[in-house]
Amino acid sequence: xxxxxxxxxxxxxxxxxxxxxxxxxxxxxxxxxxxxxxxxxxxxxxxxxxxxxxxxxxxxxxxxxxxxxxxxxxxxxxxxxxxxxxxxxxxxxxxxxxxxxxxxxxxxxxxxxxxxxxxxxxxxxxxxxxxxxxxxxxxxxxxxx
Amino acid sequence: xxxxxxxxxxxxxxxxxxxxxxxxxxxxxxxxxxxxxxxxxxxxxxxxxxxxxxxxxxxxxxxxxxxxxxxxxxxxxxxxxxxxxxxxxxxxxxxxxxxxxxxxx
Numbered sequence: 001x002x003x004x005x006x007x008x009x010x011x012x013x014x015x016x017x018x019x020x021x022x023x024x025x026x027x028x029x030x031x032x033x034x035x036x037x038x039x040x041x042x043x044x045x046x047x048x049x050x051x052x053x054x055x056x057x058x059x060x061x062x063x064x065x066x067x068x069x070x071x072x073x074x075x076x077x078x079x080x081x082x083x084x085x086x087x088x089x090x091x092x093x094x095x096x097x098x099x100x101x102x103x104x105x106x107x108x109x110x111x112x113x114x115x116x117x118x119x120x121x122x123x124x125x126x127x128x129x130x131x132x133x134x135x136x137x138x139x140x141x142x143x144x145x
Numbered sequence: 146x147x148x149x150x151x152x153x154x155x156x157x158x159x160x161x162x163x164x165x166x167x168x169x170x171x172x173x174x175x176x177x178x179x180x181x182x183x184x185x186x187x188x189x190x191x192x193x194x195x196x197x198x199x200x201x202x203x204x205x206x207x208x209x210x211x212x213x214x215x216x217x218x219x220x221x222x223x224x225x226x227x228x229x230x231x232x233x234x235x236x237x238x239x240x241x242x243x244x245x246x247x248x249x250x
Contacts, residue, residue, distance in 0.1 A: 037164070037197045037228065044166050044199050099241035100214075104207050107236050108200035114235050142227035144196060 002029050004067040009060075015047065018065065029069050034139035038115045039076065042132060045108035046078055046087075054082025054128070069136065073117070076132040085128060086121045087112065115140050148176050155186040158223075162194035165229075170201035177209050177220070186218045189244070193224035198232050210242050 004025045008014035019040060026036035047063070055061040058081060066077045087109045093102065113119060118133040146169035151158040157180040161173060173190070180188050190206060192198065210220045221244035225233060233239035 034228065040164065040166075041197050041199060048167050048199070048201065093237070095237035099207070099238050100211060102237070104204045107203055111200055111232065111236065141197075141231045144226045144228055 002067075002069040004065075004069075006065045008063055018047075019043070022067070025067065025069075031069075031136060032139060032143070034141060034143040035134075035136055038140060039074070039134060042076065042112050042115050042134070043078075045112050046130065046132075049085075049087070049108055050078075050080045050082055050128075054080055054085060056083070058082050072135070072137050074134045074136055076134055077129065078132075079124075079127050079129045081127050084123055086123075087130065088119050088121045146172065148172060150176065150180075152183075155184055156189070157183075157185040157187065158189045158191055160191040160194065164196045165192075165198045165202045167199055167201045170199060170205050173202060174205045174209075177205065181209075181213070188213065188218075188220045189223045190220070191223045192229045193226055195226050195229045198229045200236075203233070203236055203238060206242060207238055 002025070004021065006018050006021060008018060022040060022043065023036065026039065031039070043065075050063060051061075060081075062081050064079045068075045090106060090109045092110050092113070093106050095102075112132070115134075116132045117135050120131045122129050146161065146163040146165055149160040151160070159173070159176050159180070161169070163169070165173065177188060188209070206220070206222060213220045220242075222233065222242050223244050225243055230239060230243065233243060
């Protein structure tokens with residue numbers, strides 16, 4: 001099993017470093033570029049959510065990431081010491097409302113759900129822990145041609 | 146991510162390439178606002194070279210799509226790459242914002 005761990009304070013300085021590490025990890029483990037992009041998009045959405053909403057009252061923000069990859073699937077674990085927030089309880093946007101009138105918020109978590117096999121959330125002490133299961137064989141989105 | 150701009154009269158094309166993440170969404174919004182400030186009546190966001198589109202970028206596109214439509218102007222996504230097209234479809238905005246090539250004047 002391949003294993004990648006990363007810790008940062010969400011202020012932004014380590015974010016690019018994390019994504020560079022993630023891309024290197026994806027190449028080393030032979031992930032399809034389309035799969036690597038989907039994993040990156042999942043992290044992009046969740047890290048943005050944490051830093052935008054979770055840390056407003058947290059003077060010492062921390063995020064721990066662990067990626068455990070098998071041949072055909074990966075376990076993406078993100079723990080943060082921000083405000084309690086369970087994305088699995090977030091209602092999906094109502095796509096039947098015309099685009100002109102539909103609220104645009106909430107798309108990021110909806111996209112995370114669509115791009116993942118499963119999301120499991122738990123609050124552990126002062127920490128949110130989200131575990132995302134990701135299929136590494138078949139991309140959800142078609143590859144760029 | 147990179148944005149190239151082509152201007153023809155009051156028609157602006159923004160060619161966005163690479164990963165359109167949160168930082169890129171901010172850059173895209175700056176470019177759209179600059180085009181509006183310069184008097185653009187049509188803004189085409191060409192996403193043929195984009196690898197993916199995050200939700201912040203979708204927000205930028207849809208907010209300005211609504212705003213310009215309300216002013217009798219136009220913003221559209223053109224030639225989205227397959228993954229970008231599918232993200233727009235997944236979030237229910239493709240039919241509204243992606244321009245059918247046949248409608249391009």
